[in-house]
Amino acid sequence: MSIEAPLNRTPITERFGEAIVDLGFAHGVHSFAAPPEMIVELCRFLKEHPALQFNFLSDICGVDHYPEMPRFEAVYHLYSLPNKWRIRIKCRLGDPPCVPSVMGVWRTANWHEREAWDMYGIRFDGHPDLRRIYMWEGFEGFPQRKDFPLRGYKDKLNPFGAEGPPPTQPDLATRNIP
């Protein structure tokens, strides 16, 4: 809406062809869907291409589409400081969700990826320090997943939590990935 010059998409389609799906332009942001294995290459291309220059990573976040399958999604919002364009890259991920880390492209991805790991259990391969960021060490489960109860699970410290089975994949939650 506020962006006047629409994004020039030809370099992206020329370089990646059918692999990157154009989801159209809505509310001032161009959306693309990309397979997870291409994300680092795509981000580097978008950042370094002289006509695009998406040099600012605004945000990375996870989305849980439960019960839809594939369930998870990693969403990247990039901004081009010289061109004043915004772009969104969406990566659909299976279960357990796993996507290469873009920390090699932008250092700011560090905490965004840690947050997505903490909240959704999305593993970012190649992230040097993928620890929980908000929840404490030893917390089990991923609280923002749709199947995690709003008040958590009932235990000694949380008498108001939901009754139910222990969180899924406790091994994934506690394992510290190098």
Place this chain on the structure above:
Amino acid sequence: MTEVTELSRPEGQSHTREVLLNLGPQHPSTHGVLRLVLELEGEYVARVDPHIGYLHRGTEKLAESFSYTQIFPLTDRLDYLCPPSNNLAFALAVEKLLGIQAPIRAQYIRVLMAELARISGHLLITGALPLDLGAMTALLYAMREREMIMDLFEMISGARMHTSFCRVGGVREDLPDGFVPRIKEFCEIFPNRIRDYERLVENNRVFLKRTQGIGVITADDGIDLGLSGPNLRASGVDWDIRRDEPYEIYDRLDFKVITRDEGDCYARWRCRVEEMRESIRIIEQCLDQMPEGPFQIDMPTVAFPVDKNKVHCSMEALIQHFDLSAYGFKVPKGEVYSAIESPKGELGFYIVSDGSAKPFRMKVRAPSFVNLQGLFVASNANYLADMIAVLGSLDPVMGEVDK
């Protein structure tokens, strides 16, 4: 004698050992509950590992079970120094999804409040950074002026801190009687007061020594680390969302984007002080240009009717009023990312809607959360004592960092 032999070491081999130091979470200069684990080499900081999450309230998860109007109070508590900006960012995102725009008068009121909030947020850091470095006076004066803004907020919304004044499609109420003279008085007094703050520290050699050339972040590093707002502008990047992607009525206003080239603590402090002057200019222009008219969109499916009598006389209005209070309004399926220039930087809301009255997913791109990563660069090879200046100058608000 034995001690001496223990300390003596083979020639050519240094015998320094890294010391781990814990700073916070309960420490007055961490500006909230932030814990830093510092790895020290002598008196230098070799590595910093911030531990956050002490204030994590699960805003994003909570929002998934709230109706859109109920989320406004949640956004208040993100950056609690300037709630109107957060309200505005959220309202804009939902309005984009709905495809509506607030009436012009409402947009002026929102911008006016957002700029007041910017001053109130910047005032705290104006005083707090000198306080952290031992100059206490500035904070007391800054708080005096902040009190005036709190009074103005109270006059507009009835609340001093958590105003929750924005609504989707407008604002809650019109400006009260007698508000304009009060804010004009403030606009007259305040620029001189800014000069006072500057004079308090400008020639303070201790303050200058401890901030100039300390914690330098280059423009490339700043962009790479995702800094935004005054933190990035202090490194010489000329980027302000108010100007570059104008939202609301910012394209009708004339203001200067403050940048500095040094990228050190002093530049970050200075940027904020000068931004307050621009905010005053914006407020004055808002007051001059503000038209008469409705403060709330006339759309019964989204907003309560302005004329309450309608609810008492018309059946449809009553039903819609009940529907809106009980269930909230439905937002079309889709997703939106909408960012504004909050006092701390780029505040973005990413909302995924599944067509129901509650957001399917709401992600807050909190500027303080990302700005705090500036510590990784700014603390490098600095003295431990300078960490306090670096942290203060990055101006993190833990409510926003921890969401």
